[in-house]
Each structure stands twice: as structure tokens, then as C-alpha cells.
Amino acid sequence: MENESPIYSGKAKSLYRTANPGEMLMKFRDDITAFDGGKKDTLSGKGSRNAAVSSYFFRLLEKNGIRTHFLRMESENTMIVRALRMIPLEVIVRNIAAGSLVRNYPFKEGTVLKPPVIVIDFKDDTKHDPMLNDDIILALGVLDRASLTRLKQFARRINTVLSRDLKKKGIKLVDFKLEFGFAGEDILVGDEISMDSMRLWDEKTNESLDKDVYRFDKGDVLSTYRSVTGRILPCENDHRNT
Numbered sequence: 741m742e743n744e745s746p747i748y749s750g751k752a753k754s755l756y757r758t759a760n761p762g763e764m765l766m767k768f769r770d771d772i773t774a775f776d777g778g779k780k781d782t783l784s785g786k787g788s789r790n791a792a793v794s795s796y797f798f799r800l801l802e803k804n805g806i807r808t809h810f811l812r813m814e815s816e817n818t819m820i821v822r823a824l825r826m827i828p829l830e831v832i833v834r835n836i837a838a839g840s841l842v843r844n845y846p847f848k849e850g851t852v853l854k855p856p857v858i859v860i861d862f863k864d865d866t867k868h869d870p871m872l873n874d875d876i877i878l879a880l881g882v883l884d885r886a887s888l889t890r891l892k893q894f895a896r897r898i899n900t901v902l903s904r905d906l907k908k909k910g911i912k913l914v915d916f917k918l919e920f921g922f923a924g925e926d927i928l929v930g931d932e933i934s935m936d937s938m939r940l941w942d943e944k945t946n947e948s949l950d951k952d953v954y955r956f957d958k959g960d961v962l963s964t965y966r967s968v969t970g971r972i973l974p975c976e977n978d979h980r981n982t
């Protein structure tokens with residue numbers, strides 16, 4: 741597999757063909773980027789932590805009746821997924837004001853958002869993922885109204901499941917990003933649910949436990965990813981040293 745060239749190589753993951761045309765191999769690389777690729781590094785062992793956390797959350801969603809592309813792990817940093825026709829949207833659910841919401845609007849960081857705020861961006865780095873609204877999504881023909889409504893319902897249900905699970909582990913789910921895709925008529929959760937795509941704060945200290953540690957040089961990124969993986973995964977003490 742590693743000898744083959746990927747069908748697609750993005751900022752942090754690569755996709756490979758498999759013998760089955762309905763399935764793909766997704767490799768979580770050790771690359772980490774921020775600010776539309778303006779900051780880049782490679783951190784050995786980062787990919788396997790994101791893969792482990794993603795597979796844990798995909799399984800949790802499936803148990804809660806939410807369909808995802810996850811099929812099985814192939815190795816510690818590779819996952820077999822269903823090949824989806826991706827919807828070029830980033831669906832972001834925000835429970836607490838942080839990041840671009842604070843930069844672009846008069847929210848005070850840490851303000852609890854009730855109900856959670858859903859923001860949908862157009863997935864296009866060259867345009868810096870511009871924020872959309874329902875009319876633009878419909879006018880672009882990305883989705884019809886019924887699918888857009890379903891997408892938002894999924895996002896809210898997923899938020900409930902993830903927030904509840906993380907709360908048990910003393911972690912606040914500040915916000916997170918989802919990508920969806922079509923398998924025939926069905927809409928499935930795709931991509932990843934990891935420290936790269938979630939903003940997580942320690943319940944007691946509000947310390948960042950996610951990619952913000954990398955973005956803003958808040959500490960040792962790998963040790964944060966390692967320790968948060970240990971907190972999220974049940975019965976797995978993340979004992980590796982890499």
C-alpha cells in the first residue's frame with residue numbers, strides 16, 4: 741500500500757485505493773498544519789493518536805445510530821473507510837465561543853452558546869473556507885434543502901453524543917468540525933474526529949487539549965495529543981513513548 745501513490749494527499753491525511761472499489765484506505769500522517777498551511781511540521785506519532793481517537797468516536801456514533809464511513813482499523817495509523825462522494829462543506833458546531841467566532845464577532849471567549857451555534861463553511865483553502873448561509877448553499881447547488889436540514893440535525897445529534905462522552909472524561913467540547921459525504925442517497929459522516937478537528941478544554945483548568953497547542957505554541961503538542969488520547973480512549977493506557 742505504502743508503495744502505491746495516494747489518490748489524494750491532503751494536509752494531514754492521504755487516501756489510497758484498495759482492492760474493493762467501495763472502500764478506501766485513509767492514512768493519518770504525522771504532518772500537522774495550521775493557518776491554511778502557513779505553519780507546517782511533522783510530529784512522529786501524531787497520526788496514530790488522531791486515528792485512534794477518530795476510530796473511537798466513529799464507533800461511538802455508530803452505537804448511537806449515526807452512520808459513518810468507518811469500517812475498521814488496518815494499522816495504528818491507517819483506517820479502512822467507505823468511499824464517499826464528499827460534500828464540500830465544513831459543518832462546525834460551537835458550544836463555547838472561541839477561535840474565529842471571537843476574532844470575527846463580538847463574543848467574549850468562553851461564553852457558553854445555548855443552543856449550540858452551527859456554522860457551515862465552504863471547503864476551499866484557496867478561498868480561506870468562506871462561511872456560507874442556507875441561501876448560498878442552495879444557490880450553489882451543493883445540497884438541496886432537505887439534505888441541508890438533515891445535515892444540521894446530524895450535527896446536533898453528534899454534538900450531544902460527543903459532548904456527553906467527553907464530559908465523563910473531564911473534557912469540554914468547545915467546538916468541532918465535521919465533513920459528510922454521500923454513499924448513494926445516504927449521508928454519512930466522513931473524514932476524522934480528532935484533536936485536529938475538535939477544540940477541547942480541560943474542564944477544571946480550561947487548558948487547551950487540541951491543535952490550538954500547536955497553533956499558538958501553548959506547549960508540547962505531542963505530549964498533549966498523547967495524554968488526551970489516553971483520557972478519551974477507554975481501557976487503553978497510551979503507554980508508547982513515541
Ligand SMILES: Nc1ncnc2c1ncn2[C@@H]1O[C@H](COP(=O)(O)OP(=O)(O)O)[C@@H](O)[C@H]1O
Pocket residue numbers: 748749750751752753754755764809821822823824825826919921930931932
Ligand atoms: N470517506 C471518504 N471518501 C472520500 N473522501 C474522503 C472521505 N473522508 C474524507 N475524505 C476527504 O479526504 C481528505 C482527507 O485528507 P486531509 O488531509 O484532511 O485533506 P484536506 O487538506 O483536503 O482537508 C479530505 O479532502 C476529505 O474531504
Ligand SMILES: [Mg+2]
Pocket residue numbers: 750751752
Ligand atoms: Mg482535512
